[in-house]
Amino acid sequence: MGDCQYPDCKAAATETxxxxxxxxxxxxxxxxxxxxxxxxxxxxxMRHFYMGIMPLIPWSRKE
Known part of the structure; x- marks a missing residue:
């Protein structure tokens, strides 16, 4: 699955x-x-963790 996509995390991704x-x-x-x-x-x-991945969520992007 690759690396965790959370900013500055290098751990292995196990879930999504x-x-x-x-x-x-x-x-x-x-x-x-x-x-x-x-x-x-x-x-x-106040959703600190969610905001960290929000730009990577397909339906959260403004294109």
Missing amino acids: WALVPLCEHHREAVRAETAQYYNRKITYH
Whole structure:
């Protein structure tokens, strides 16, 4: 699968989030953060991990 696509991470990617290859640590961080967002415990702008991969998510790009 290659390397984790999270900025500055060189770990091996084992899973994906929104089609972005991520290591186990970053995928879990994005998953937990997303759960907090949908449970209204954090705001959209507080999604640090998600924002790190947002430019790589196909449907998030503005082309």
